[in-house]
Amino acid sequence: MFKNVTVYRIAPGWAPTLEAMEAALDALRFVPCGASQDKSVGWTEPRGEAHGPLVESVAGQRILKFVMETKAVPGDIVREKAQEEADHIEATTGRKPGKKETKSLREDALQALLPMAFPRRGSVWVWIDPVNGLLVTDASSQSKVDELVTSLVNVFNDLNVTLLQTAVTPQTSMTNWLSAESPDEWPKGFNIERECELKSGDEEKSVVKFTRHNLATEEVRKHITEGKLPTKLAMSWEGRIGFMLTEAMQLKKIAFLEGVFDDRASDDESGFDTDVALSTGELQKLIPELIAALGGELAFGEMPTGTTGSAVEASPNARKPHGEAVTAVGEGDAPF
Structure with missing residues (x-):
């Protein structure tokens, strides 16, 4: 199941049938790296059944699985092999290879070594909620979300997604909740748990982490008063889901x-x-309540409370135009 999620808003008007999605994804079905190939990406069967559907529909939700495979050769090994060839050229011709030829020798060395490299494979789950217009992924790094977004745009030319953004930034809300004198000031249905991270915005970038610690204390409020703001906060919802909310x-x-x-x-x-x-x-119930706790979803072009224009542009929450990558997190090998 998903251990980490990032939520995107799908622009109105995108409503392909299962058959259309299947046909589009089949054009980029995952194929393992070839002998001299350093990377391969594509879509695979969510259930893990060979030649099965690339889109699964369960209770009205659509589930996809994106796979990335890479092969890497340590740089020092490539340089060593290229240097051996450069030394051979110099010894037999008396001519020392120049920069351009040295670069070519390294490229040749990499191609020669790639067939011996072991592939590393990772996967990213994608959940599409067609009724609510949401796309959820568990991509764990910027490079993975770049690959995922690029692939989605390539296979679905009319798909446009933006990272969901709330009217009040998560950091502003987390600051207010941790500064509250009473749990009665926390959003309805949510509890603050026993873990958080506070970070200062000055040059020192000092960090304070609390683990298995009561956060409704004067100690925590003092750190916030001194300028340390929450970047992560452990929460629970209705006693059914626990999670760590981040500033992004x-x-x-x-x-x-x-x-x-x-x-x-x-x-x-x-x-x-x-x-x-x-x-x-469960997540269909949690997500809208969390959005409401953060002041509601931000309309396109609006600026969230607690930020300046420059801060929004630099934030991973900032809206991106069609095709650009946005920050996401999380990876797993099992569905949800």
Whole structure:
């Protein structure tokens, strides 16, 4: 299941059929790296069944799986092999290779070594909620989200997504919640748990981390008064989902709490469907309530409370035009 999520808003008007999505994704089906290929990306079967569908529809939700495979050769090994060839050229011709030829020798060395390199493979889950117009992914790094967004744009030419942004920034809201004198001031349905990270905005960039610690204390409020602002805050919702909210509107360390999966089927055949249905069903309730707790979703062109224009532009929450990458987090090998 998803352990980390980032939520995107799908622009209105995008409503392909399952058949159309399947055909589009099939054009970029994942194929492992060739002998001299250093990277391969593409879409694979979410259930892991060979030649199965590339789009799964469960309880009205659509599930996709993106795969990235890379092969890397240590740079010092490439340079060593290229240097051996350069030394051979100098010894046999008396001519020392120039910069351009040296670069070519390194490229040749890399191509010669790639067939011996072991591939590394990672996957990214994509959940599309067509009714609510949301796209959720668990990509764990900027490079992975770059690959994912590029692939989505390539296979769905009419798809336009923007990173979901709220009227009040998560950092401003987390600051208010941690500064509250009473839990009654926390958003309805949410609890502040026992972990957070505070960071100063000065040159020292000092960081204070609290783990397994009561956060409703004067000590925490004093740090905030001194200028340290929350970048991560552990929360729970309705006793059903625990998560870590970040300043970039990312949900990390998602955990479905006791009782949520009591009805999960034990057989392999329906386990995938049950996991997807239960997980997405819970997140469909959490996401809008979290958005409401952060002041509601920001309309296009508006600026969130607690930021200046320059801060918004620099933030991972800033809206991006069609095709540009946006920050996301999280990776897993199992669905939801």
